[in-house]
Amino acid sequence: MEPAIILVRPQMGENIGAAARAMLNFGLTDMRLVAPRDGWPNPKAVAMASGAAGRVLDQARVYPTLAEAMADIDYAYATTARGRELTKPVLTPATAMADARERTSQGERIAMIFGPERAGLENDDVARANAIITVPVNPDFPSLNLAQAVLLTGYEWSRDSLPAQPAPQGRRPDGEATATRIEIEKLADHWEERLDEAGFFFPTEKAPAMKLTLRNLWSRMPLTRADTRIFHGMLRQLIRRD
Amino acid sequence: MEPAIILVRPQMGENIGAAARAMLNFGLTDMRLVAPRDGWPNPKAVAMASGAAGRVLDQARVYPTLAEAMADIDYAYATTARGRELTKPVLTPATAMADARERTSQGERIAMIFGPERAGLENDDVARANAIITVPVNPDFPSLNLAQAVLLTGYEWSRDSLPAQPAPQGRRPDGEATATRIEIEKLADHWEERLDEAGFFFPTEKAPAMKLTLRNLWSRMPLTRADTRIFHGMLRQLIRRD
Numbered sequence: 001m002e003p004a005i006i007l008v009r010p011q012m013g014e015n016i017g018a019a020a021r022a023m024l025n026f027g028l029t030d031m032r033l034v035a036p037r038d039g040w041p042n043p044k045a046v047a048m049a050s051g052a053a054g055r056v057l058d059q060a061r062v063y064p065t066l067a068e069a070m071a072d073i074d075y076a077y078a079t080t081a082r083g084r085e086l087t088k089p090v091l092t093p094a095t096a097m098a099d100a101r102e103r104t105s106q107g108e109r110i111a112m113i114f115g116p117e118r119a120g121l122e123n124d125d126v127a128r129a130n131a132i133i134t135v136p137v138n139p140d141f142p143s144l145n146l147a148q149a150v151l152l153t154g155y156e157w158s159r160d161s162l163p164a165q166p167a168p169q170g171r172r173p174d175g176e177a178t179a180t181r182i183e184i185e186k187l188a189d190h191w192e193e194r195l196d197e198a199g200f201f202f203p204t205e206k207a208p209a210m211k212l213t214l215r216n217l218w219s220r221m222p223l224t225r226a227d228t229r230i231f232h233g234m235l236r237q238l239i240r241r242d
Numbered sequence: 243m244e245p246a247i248i249l250v251r252p253q254m255g256e257n258i259g260a261a262a263r264a265m266l267n268f269g270l271t272d273m274r275l276v277a278p279r280d281g282w283p284n285p286k287a288v289a290m291a292s293g294a295a296g297r298v299l300d301q302a303r304v305y306p307t308l309a310e311a312m313a314d315i316d317y318a319y320a321t322t323a324r325g326r327e328l329t330k331p332v333l334t335p336a337t338a339m340a341d342a343r344e345r346t347s348q349g350e351r352i353a354m355i356f357g358p359e360r361a362g363l364e365n366d367d368v369a370r371a372n373a374i375i376t377v378p379v380n381p382d383f384p385s386l387n388l389a390q391a392v393l394l395t396g397y398e399w400s401r402d403s404l405p406a407q408p409a410p411q412g413r414r415p416d417g418e419a420t421a422t423r424i425e426i427e428k429l430a431d432h433w434e435e436r437l438d439e440a441g442f443f444f445p446t447e448k449a450p451a452m453k454l455t456l457r458n459l460w461s462r463m464p465l466t467r468a469d470t471r472i473f474h475g476m477l478r479q480l481i482r483r484d
Contacts, residue, residue, distance in 0.1 A: 021383075021385045022390070024380060024383040024385070025379040025380055025383060025385055025386060026379065026380060027380045050385070051383065052382060052383045053383065053385070070423045070424075071422075071423055072422065072423065072424070073422075074420050074422060075420075076423070076461075088458065088461075088462055092401075123454055124454065126458075127454050127458045127461060128457065130462060136400070136401075137267040137268065138266060138268060138269045140294060141263075141267060141293065141294045141295065142267065143263045143266070143267055143295070144267060144393075148264070148389075148390065151386075151390055151393070152394070155377075155394055155397075158378065159334075159336060159378075178317075178350060179316075180313075180314065180316060181312045181314065181316060181318070182312075182314070185309050185312075185313075185370075212365055212366065215366070215369035215370065216330065216368075216369045219318075219330075219369060219370055220330055220372060
């Protein structure tokens, strides 16, 4: 069962709409609102959401208190900008959502709680949560807005449900100088010019696609500086013969 | 060395400012702009950024073409909303940033490339990248904006530089029904009321803090339904004796 996203005393309708969009990016649809400042429904929230995110708002439930919004929740994470003086575990989103997936698989109902813009959750709100999520941002510039905090949490919720990917192929050989970007650009330019002169890009209407394919080919190769010299040299040699 | 964030033909100044904020959350400061629609500097970008994020904008470099913005870059990831018909590796942010950290540690200079709002990168732009990053969002509702795409990429860049955390302590015993949220609320209410009657919350000016501590205590406990019955029972018994 998917986690509930509880917004406590949200202020701007636009931010509620943006939070609904952020949720739906990661398939989350159970939005709960505690005492939204400007009442509910809120036309500014609807305007900010769109399409299916509007349906998330339509289905959102509104509660007078956080306690009521959490009535069916077994385990809740409160998001705060910094750790508090509370004796609760303070988790990164990664650890918290791994824990949440584990609890969900055991049948627990999970919620993530977000506070109002600027002020954040009050201690009374945090007291109702079992654990705290703090996103590890630059301590000199923490500036996540409400929708961004929801976004990162939703991202972590779905992140590890994907199959692991292998790293891209084609690391360059160890100990060899990597071709710089500008060296690869020059190589691609050189080949494109000479091939153009040689009438390679024919018929004319296919030339742009052919050039694009070739650009892609060069930038995909794990070329060393030595490799680029070889390709330049081969090209010069081919032209000389011709 | 930190990755460069390259915004290609960004349109709204507000979004450039929001991208600078998103970057700085994760300590990224090397912003490069390719042919920003409304010229540069852009007062709307400055208004959206704030404090230190304004300095990211001050230091941003502007280039007429993506090729020039990438002159010193060894390996670049293009972010696109969906995989293209290009024969390049398509990576999640997680895999891409693990790869980027590895390349950085070997001395390569990395860039992440973001396209204009709505339209995204053109094929000519993507052709200059070595790999593609696609955020795995809900295919029925992909709605990341520019700053959010930058945010998730920056988050992944810094995510695994943190020490791993243990999961929170105190899972409930296997096979026992977990206390619901409402059962815990009722338990906390019951204890608070009876303790209040018993004069526990003394002196009065300390009562709110004492109650908060107690709420935190209850919600931190991995209580089963049976546990809550025990705590109710103990309380009743204590009062009866008293």
